[in-house]
Amino acid sequence: MSIAWVVFRKELRETLRDRRTLMVMVAIPILLYPVLLIATEQFALMGIRRIESEASEVAVTGPASDDLMEFLAADQDLELLDVPYPVEAIRSEIVGAVAVFGPVAEEGGTQRATVLYDAADERSQRARTVLARALRSWDDTLLARRITERGLPPGFADPLAVADSSVARPEELGGYTLGRFLPMLLILMTLLGTFYPAIDLAAGEKERGTLEPLLTTPVPPRQIVVGKFMAVALIGVVAAALNLASMLLTFQTGLFQLGGSLDIEFALPWGSVLLIFGTLIPLAVLFASLFLGIALRSRSFKEAQTALTPVYLLVMVPALLPVFPGIGFTVALAAVPVAGLGIFFRELMAGSPALVPSMVAVATTGLWAWAALAFASASFGREDVLFGVGDAHVETGGGFRERLRRLLGPVSDTPSAAQAIGFVAAVAVLFFYMGFPLQAGWGERGLLLSEWLLLLLPAFLFVGVAGFDFGETFSFRRPEGRKVLGSVLLIAGGMPLGWFLAWAQGFVLPIPWDMLEGLEELITAESASRLLWLLALLALTPAICEEVVFRGVLLAGIRGRASAVRVAAFNGLVFGAFHISFESAFRFLPTAWLGFLLAWAVLATRSIWVGILMHFLNNGSIVLMASVPALRAWLEDGGEAPPWVLLAPALLAVAMGVKLLGGASDDSKMMGDAADSN
């Protein structure tokens, strides 16, 4: 019998004896949906019926005719009251709506009337609907009278009568409606189905002390992981399948029919149901592996819950994507983890999934799942992950003051990875809540202030207060001349490559032209003094302030945690994420690329000055290009690819830059440094 199978059977048996998992996996889908959906519908209908069964209390003020008042009084859905002050009457719920009539019109003219109501009050909304309907009916009556008085044909005022009729069959409408919310629920239920078992089988095993005996059996850790993830994935699939079946059955019983108000049939073809079920498997594998990998890094159930909750929330974002209108099933979106499969489900339920994106969605989900499984397997074999031995020499105990000192005080010359990432996260929050308002209110001065006060100042305060070494943390070292030249070549070649990246990204992400035009106005200088100001504002300021945060504190924290390429890539990703704006994510990739190059150069030279120089050259070049008419003309040629002639020299410059910054010997030095900092 295969070891993975032995582990799988044991984990499944144990999990099925866990009440918490059974609740999530079985009880919720079987009981919750019928009860929740039907109860919700019944309560909603009860409320609607109660409101509809009562006459709405309304009033009329202004010069309304007696005929109209008689007409309204005859309407059984209305109860006319007299109120002196319409607004107060509505606010104090004496009436739901008041029709305020304007001056009486001349013969053949139009008398204006406004219906006042409280949009935040359901009864008032209902009164407004009923009153408006009655007034429209009165309007029709008056129109018919005028037409008759003038001897015109009845259709005179209605030359074109428009009606619409959907060609969708009831089951198609049902599929479309289900497709709007069911994919999200299925994804979330698969997620939830794997959440607790993954924690239990990984962090729970550590917490209970069962991991050590398990790992002293003559079995490769990978087989144990495979067995565990098979169990978690199966539970996730079963949970999702039960959810799917329960929801469909609940709808198909006919009990949930929105009160029979719509001609809609909530049914899916068996083929679609089976296909959805089949594609839930790689999704469950993805979640199972991802959660297992993360849970294994936690020391206890509670710690794993804390670690996984942000992941859970993060996954909800792509899971929500199919719900939004206007989200098409493109190949690019199909490749986005979770979102691609969600949109595929939506299209499948609506009955018209495009073939290529469907294949991409399923295939990429499989690939993501495979990557997550590799991540989980890598975690399982690692000693530091299994025993958290990296913390073995951390001091513990002591009084409150001592603990506080340890919390604030440095444990080394530079911040740890967690401290550095925490600092950048705090700065990002600060920038979001204070920087954007500053820039919106004070324009260029706000931008200047936000960079110096919200980036540079906190960085120096953080290092100073915590007592880290300024020189080590910020890499204040004089670089060698050869490496400075390498850095200049790296950015000279890296910039055009960044343009190519931005151009390629335009095929996937829409380019916000309005925003770019606004940006172009900001960076274009018409005079020499303006040019100098822009260089100070847009090139020098970020070169100093952003470098101090990202290539200073952040890089000091993560340096040596992985290979130089990975560290630089992580640094670039964080830098790119920091530059994502409200309007579009289009800046992410080019900025992340820039961040990668800067981090690489600073790692190779251990000098932040090269980062500042490169950053200044990059931003300064953009300002210069925007301010020189000939270059601006090229920039304004939006949507076109950058000149291909630049590609080869750019690649050459990058290669030469990398060479000058450090060949094999410099690489090994970097890795040596990494080992030292461990």
Added chain:
Amino acid sequence: MIEFQNLTKTYGPLRAVDGLSLRVERGEVYALLGPNGAGKTTALRCLATLQAPTSGTALVGDADVREQPLVVRARIGFLAASMGLYERLTPVELLEYFGRLHHMEGPALEGRVAELTHMFGITPFASQRCGTLSTGQAQRVSVARALVHDPPALILDEPTMGLDVLSGEVIYRFIEAERDRGKAILFSTHQMAEVELLADRVGVLSGGRLVAEGTPASLIERTGERNLARAFLALVQGDDGSEGEGEDISPEEPA
């Protein structure tokens, strides 16, 4: 059968085990004594292939923990100090599970499980879930799990911790019986009485280093103390640089 060869394990600046060398022969019970943080558990974990030595190595038979971890695992029965059991499995299910992980199956596995449940008095609660067992019952199941594949070497990390006298007695009898069957047994403990009762030889760890080694009687004799507990204190305090009465004692050659 069990051999540490100049094994060192560091965590950053901390040397948890520092150049440990010792041997445990077949049919021998070796007790590893040491204060908290002396490196006993780390040394046992390295031997059990749970942690990689920073330098040096350890062998079980001719299998090196670095080179052949799976072979080493097949030859050892490891009892962790945590005594962790799967709470939602019964003792029989647990023993069968670990037996299968040791590639046992069919009648051989069933027979071995029956033998162990009888040997450790597990039968009365064999169908109860492990989460409902008392500490003593759980420890018996835990020991049985370590023995399910009948390994030639046993590594026991504080096997009687938290047990009452009766439950401890079951473990003592088991250790003696396994020694008589020719197994090499290495166990860590704080209990001087059980060392005197069980151990053929003792190694004293302090600050990750083996500061003394010998039979219990020889350690008492060499320190000039009245009993092993006092001898242990003398050895450990002497190693800490504090005032101890011990002479300059270095580990003896293995017997």
